[in-house]
Amino acid sequence: MYQELKGEDDFSQFEFDFRFLFFFDADEIGVEQRIANINQELGFEDVIKFGQVESHANHEWGSFIFHGSELKGDLEDVLFELISENESTLLTNSGVFIDTNKLPNERQKEYICTPDRQAYKTKCKFKQKKSLLSIAGQLQFSGMSNAVFIANTDYLSYDVLISNKHCTSLNNLFV
Numbered sequence: 001m002y003q004e005l006k007g008e009d010d011f012s013q014f015e016f017d018f019r020f021l022f023f024f025d026a027d028e029i030g031v032e033q034r035i036a037n038i039n040q041e042l043g044f045e046d047v048i049k050f051g052q053v054e055s056h057a058n059h060e061w062g063s064f065i066f067h068g069s070e071l072k073g074d075l076e077d078v079l080f081e082l083i084s085e086n087e088s089t090l091l092t093n094s095g096v097f098i099d100t101n102k103l104p105n106e107r108q109k110e111y112i113c114t115p116d117r118q119a120y121k122t123k124c125k126f127k128q129k130k131s132l133l134s135i136a137g138q139l140q141f142s143g144m145s146n147a148v149f150i151a152n153t154d155y156l157s158y159d160v161l162i163s164n165k166h167c168t169s170l171n172n173l174f175v
Helices: 031-044 075-101 130-139 146-152 158-163 165-172
Strands: 020-027 055-056 059-066 110-115 116-124
Touching: 020 031, 031 059, 059 165, 075 130, 075 158, 075 165, 130 146, 146 165, 158 165
Parallel strands: 020 059
Antiparallel strands: 055 059, 110 116
16 A cells, blocks of 8 residues: 555655564564554565565565563563663562552543543553653653653663564664
């Protein structure tokens, strides 16, 4: 579907090679089903593969699906694996803080506050693992997002990053 997008542009005289890389969480559906969903959405039979780059239709296609040990889960599972060995006390204390101060389910939803309506939306937005990492990250980078924390923290040492199977597989998509 996306491959059919064509038109006049200022770049037609150039030959470009494209590498499309997709990054998703496995969540509860798992790595295999996430890959199948990506292939289906792109109209492919079996082009996108986990942790690999494949040539197809004059482009390169690849994916990395973040997951925990059971091929389900998310980026936070990978980060906990990387951080927990050296920062287990910090993560434990962050969990205690969350447990002590956790809000009721209703207050874990987005709140709409307009002159016409004051109400909570229906979907709960609290994520335990994201919150644990956020609290730990705030101790280094106050007010920053989890993306800034991940990019700049010393909780993720070079030795840990180069020896972790998720990190090496992810890195291989770029070489």
